[in-house]
Amino acid sequence: MSDSTENSAPSRTFRLLTLLGFLGALAFLSFGTYSGSPRWPLRSGIHYLVSLDPSSFSPGSSWDKAAQWGMSDWRYAGGTSLRVAYNRNRLNPSNHNDGKNAWIFTKQSNASWLGITFTHYRGNQMVDCDIWFNSKWRWIPYSTDPSLTHSGFDFRSVARHETGHALGLVHYGLELANMNPFYSDANIQHANGSGMMPHGDDKQGIRFLYPSKTISRNLMATCWSSPGSALGRTKRLNVAGSYLPGASIQVPVYLENQSNTSISGGTGGVRVGIYLSTNTKISIYDTRIAEYYFTRNWPAHSNGLYKFQARIPKGMAPGTYYVGAVFDSTQKVGEQFESDNAIRIGKIRVLPNLPDLQITALSTTAKVLLAGASASITTTLRNLGSVPAADSTTAVVLSKNSYISTADTLLGTFATGILGPGGIKTVQDSYRIPYCCATSPVQYLGVIADVERTLKESNEGNNTRSLAIPTRGFALNESRLEWEARFGRPARSLDEAQFSSLKASGATLCLVNPFRKGWTYILVLSGSQKTFVPDSYTFAGISLLGSLWTPLWVGRTDTEGKAYPVFNVFPFPQKSPLRFFIHSLWFDPSLRYAGPGTNGVGVRIRR
Incomplete structure (x- = not known):
């Protein structure tokens, strides 16, 4: 920050230069000086003589070195006659008219600035420039890498900025400069613009104030760009x-x-x-x-x-x-x-040269997903990789949240086929919405590419996509039974589950009839799919009731007319595959038999 007790109205001195380069860029450089462009006269070979307060800048300390570097960064700008020097004196830093230039750390708890320069000049000549650095902030002496964020403010760069004021330069925000009004990456006023050495704008300004006929050549590349406005940020x-x-x-x-x-x-x-x-x-x-x-x-x-x-x-x-x-x-x-x-x-x-499947589009013609009804769903996949993607499986699911995974309800799958680099495949198919789907203002259709993880991809994080959509629960007076389908589990579809007789596994069923809340049900087995017909499977199933194989196969529906029985399979000797169906038998609240349910679901047991 720069304050002036005399001739305080700053003016801008503009120097406009044009760059027409490879990309046709047009660049302007400008700098600002105080009114009348005051500068320090050369006395005893020195323009600006600083008194470093020993209580703030202990000789040989890192703060002492950073202060000296903050001054000398301007001296070594090149192409300038500027000479700066320092001594060590305890001065009154509040006396801004004694012709001595004090530097000191002082805690100003109510102030928002990092550093402040009290500039006093008459006409075109500098008289006194004291600089205070606010110790309420956390500082580091200097940064060895200005492209990184640091744990404290870079003192050297702030000292360089305040020295710029003391030498005659004012804030300027239209171009990248140490004289930008805000500290980089922070909403703090009055500090350097980039954390780097003086920029071209700064050097042009100091050469204007302290000219030299010496030719100086220097090119710089930086990771900062200009603020673009008077009070902008780099x-x-x-x-x-x-x-x-x-x-x-x-x-x-x-x-x-x-x-x-x-x-x-x-x-x-x-x-x-x-x-x-x-x-x-x-x-x-x-x-x-x-x-x-x-x-x-x-x-x-x-x-x-x-x-x-x-x-x-x-x-x-x-x-x-x-x-x-x-x-x-x-x-x-x-x-x-x-x-x-x-x-x-x-x-x-x-990334490695691998395929990369991405779900690029997901849509449905349905406005609301109705439980038990079919919905037309369209999925588009693309191979973003640079090599072909082998055939894989894509799963369509229904989820209660936008995080799509194999733990969601599986509606169906389809084969992706081989996709070359940049290859696109669109699949439109009809999928039944589960009977047990609840009414909700929002659930999520989801798609999972390469659900079996058979492909090694360059990016495994873009294989899913979701679409928010409302759902409406089952509303018919029908007693429906289905599996809670999950990919990779025995129940891989709503209508059938597959088990192995060699290992223990289980799957959950859902029984629903919204008009039969609190009714009693019994699940039974049959070799018949469409309608319940008692047979040898039925008697075998009855013998399993109450065992670990058939938890909750006798029970009552809840307040929504739903129940969730489980079918477990434990290892047992098996000579040939088994296929049978699970049906429901219903009893009203008075336990009068009301007949079988509307449908059955399939079970396959293989070795």
Whole structure:
């Protein structure tokens, strides 16, 4: 923050420069100074002399070093005559008119700023610039990686920002600069714009105030872009996601020519390379996946946000890679600083060359799903992978929530067939809604691709899809029986369950008649499917009543007219497959026999 006790109205000094590059970007650089563009006169070889309060900046401490670096970052901007220095004195930091420039940490609990500069100038000459840093905040001395989020505010970068005020620069938010009014990624006023060294806008401003005839060349790539408005925030550029080899990605990079001279473009000029790295350090020795040149020269102090297209090599091994850019990737330009040419933008995952089934669409012609009725359901699958997907099974389910899994009620399955890369298959079929489906304002139709998990896919997280839809319960005066079907369980359909005589397993049935609440039922076996006919299965079933094989086969329906008996199978010697049917017999509340139920459900037992 910058306060002035005299001539306090700031003005903006605009310097507009144009960059026409490979992508046709147009960039403007500007900076702001106080009214009259005041600056420090050169006295004894020094423009700005700082008094570091020893109680805040113990000699040799990390805070002391960070303070010195915050000042010298401006001195080494290049192409400027600026000279800064420091001494160690205990001054009155509240005296902003003594001609001495005190730096101190002070706790200002009610203040929202990180740092504040009390600027005093007369005409075009600076007189006094004290800087306070608010110790109520959590600080770190400096950041070694400004692209990361840290546990405290970067003191060096804030000191650099406040020094910019003390040297004559004011806040400016239209371009990326250390003089942006807000700290990066935080709603905190009066701090640096990027956490990095001075940007081209800052350097142009300091060169204007403290000019030099020295030519300075420096290019920078950064993961931050300009705020775009006077009170805007810098924007963190990023690239992320999972991609197959051969896929195209877009990599945003903010590039700056911080030089006070133009840099050559064209095929023989400066270039930018896009790289994949196995570690966080981006360099020209990493895997280059794209390189661009610029059709025109870069004017002095020009910049631009670029969005480069790059393609992941087809032979790229699966794994996690860091994506970054190197400005001047062919090292054409001899620069003041070479370490700021490379920047890490983000992190991606390269997937193995495998099929990838995705449910791209799910619909039904029904407005409401009616229990016992059929609904036409249409499913569309696509293989997003780069290799064919073998035949697999797709399941259609009904769920009480949007999380779709094999624990939901199975309505049916269909074969996907072989799908080539990019292949699409649409299946429309009719599925019966369970008799025991309850009335609800919302349940979910769901689809599960490769429900048997026979395919190894590059992304197993996109195999399901859901569709919210209301349901209406069974409303007929019919006594219906069905299995609670689940994929991978014995009851894999509503009408039949399959068991093995070699292992113990079980399945739940649902019995429903909304007009027979509290009625008594008995489940019996028969070799007849459509109607109950007593036979040898019936007598065998009666002998099992009350055993662990047939829990709840005698009981009463609940207040909804439903019951949930269970059929269990335990290992037993079996010579040939068995197939029979389960039926229901009904008794009214007075226990008078009312006849058999409307349907039976099938049972198969194999070895």
